[in-house]
Amino acid sequence: MDLTVWRTFVTVCRLGSLTAAAADLGHTQSAVSRQIAGLERQLGVPLVRRHARGVRATEAGEVFRHHALIALNEADRAVRAVREARDGVANRPLAVGATPSLAAGIVPAAIRTLLDRTGPVRWSLSPALSARLHDRVVAGDLDLAVVTDAPPGLADHPRVARRFLGTDEMVVALPAGHPLAGQGPVSLRELADETWAEDNEGSAQLLRRHAARAGAEVRIDLAAADLPGKTALVATGHAVALVPGVLTGALRPDVTTVTLVDPPTRGVYTITPVHAPHPAAAPLCAHLAAEFAATRTATAHPGPS
Numbered sequence: 001m002d003l004t005v006w007r008t009f010v011t012v013c014r015l016g017s018l019t020a021a022a023a024d025l026g027h028t029q030s031a032v033s034r035q036i037a038g039l040e041r042q043l044g045v046p047l048v049r050r051h052a053r054g055v056r057a058t059e060a061g062e063v064f065r066h067h068a069l070i071a072l073n074e075a076d077r078a079v080r081a082v083r084e085a086r087d088g089v090a091n092r093p094l095a096v097g098a099t100p101s102l103a104a105g106i107v108p109a110a111i112r113t114l115l116d117r118t119g120p121v122r123w124s125l126s127p128a129l130s131a132r133l134h135d136r137v138v139a140g141d142l143d144l145a146v147v148t149d150a151p152p153g154l155a156d157h158p159r160v161a162r163r164f165l166g167t168d169e170m171v172v173a174l175p176a177g178h179p180l181a182g183q184g185p186v187s188l189r190e191l192a193d194e195t196w197a198e199d200n201e202g203s204a205q206l207l208r209r210h211a212a213r214a215g216a217e218v219r220i221d222l223a224a225a226d227l228p229g230k231t232a233l234v235a236t237g238h239a240v241a242l243v244p245g246v247l248t249g250a251l252r253p254d255v256t257t258v259t260l261v262d263p264p265t266r267g268v269y270t271i272t273p274v275h276a277p278h279p280a281a282a283p284l285c286a287h288l289a290a291e292f293a294a295t296r297t298a299t300a301h302p303g304p305s
Helices: 003-015 018-025 029-043 059-087 106-118 130-138 201-213 227-235 245-250 281-300
Strands: 048-051 054-057 094-098 123-127 144-148 160-175 195-198 219-223 241-244 255-258 265-273
Touching: 003 018, 003 029, 003 054, 003 059, 018 029, 018 054, 054 059, 094 106, 094 130, 094 281, 106 123, 106 281, 130 144, 130 160, 130 265, 144 281, 160 201, 160 227, 160 245, 160 281, 195 201, 195 227, 195 241, 201 219, 201 241, 227 241, 227 255, 241 245, 245 281, 265 281
Parallel strands: 094 123, 094 144, 195 219
Antiparallel strands: 048 054, 144 265, 160 241, 160 255, 160 265
16 A cells, blocks of 8 residues: 555544645645545545544544554654665654643653763654544654543553653742642632632543542632643633642742642653664653652752742
8 A cells, every 4th residue: 555645644634634634745645535535435435424524533444543643653764764875874763742731841861861861862752642643653753652540540551662651749839929829738628719720621530539539629729731731821810720740840930839648649751652762762761750750859848938
């Protein structure tokens, strides 16, 4: 099968539109339609279903998309490896992914340690939620990702090796002038009248579970697009928010935190490909473990403010 056609199909699934895929790939819409139709004839099953606003993969199409993405990424890596060998490049780029809170704290620090100890390594960092990062490691798009088991949890996959770094206790972010600033640990019942902001469903689920355990109700009235948006709502006094403890040292100066009684927790892990791992992945995992432990110690025993 022609990998060009596979790439067309994956692009159609990613964009949900034949027209958008054609523009992205520099083809005509009719050419994209012909490629998809030819692929469906080869496989003997419909791969996409048309609807009012574009196209969506069928169940069989989604299965094929998953495997096609892995094959395409491996093909791209093979081409890059050959070109690097031709050009005498000794080290391939290290592609790292991390959840937003970890990308804002321990990951850059651990990469700094890696570079200081091993010398120059070309690297990139992609923030995303854990489920998306897991899929990118499976597909061969990332060499290492730092993820959490916050809802909906982590999937198992034979292509992925997982290493536990530790448990992170969630804290509540407050505006700097909040009456509870500097106190703690507090019960969630003391924050029951607050307006809460959330930026993803996993964190919202942790908050709801903890509230139920504490016999309290919380109002998640504000939704933010991302972690900086959530902390901006807190800083300007619109809301309070549940945030990872490891993020405490990286918060903006007009936001403070308070610890909770019996806080919700999440496990932090590194995930790497089982086969052909990047040479720098193992030392980076060790630096991440050390950085996470140091951050947790600093959070548990903060210095004077």
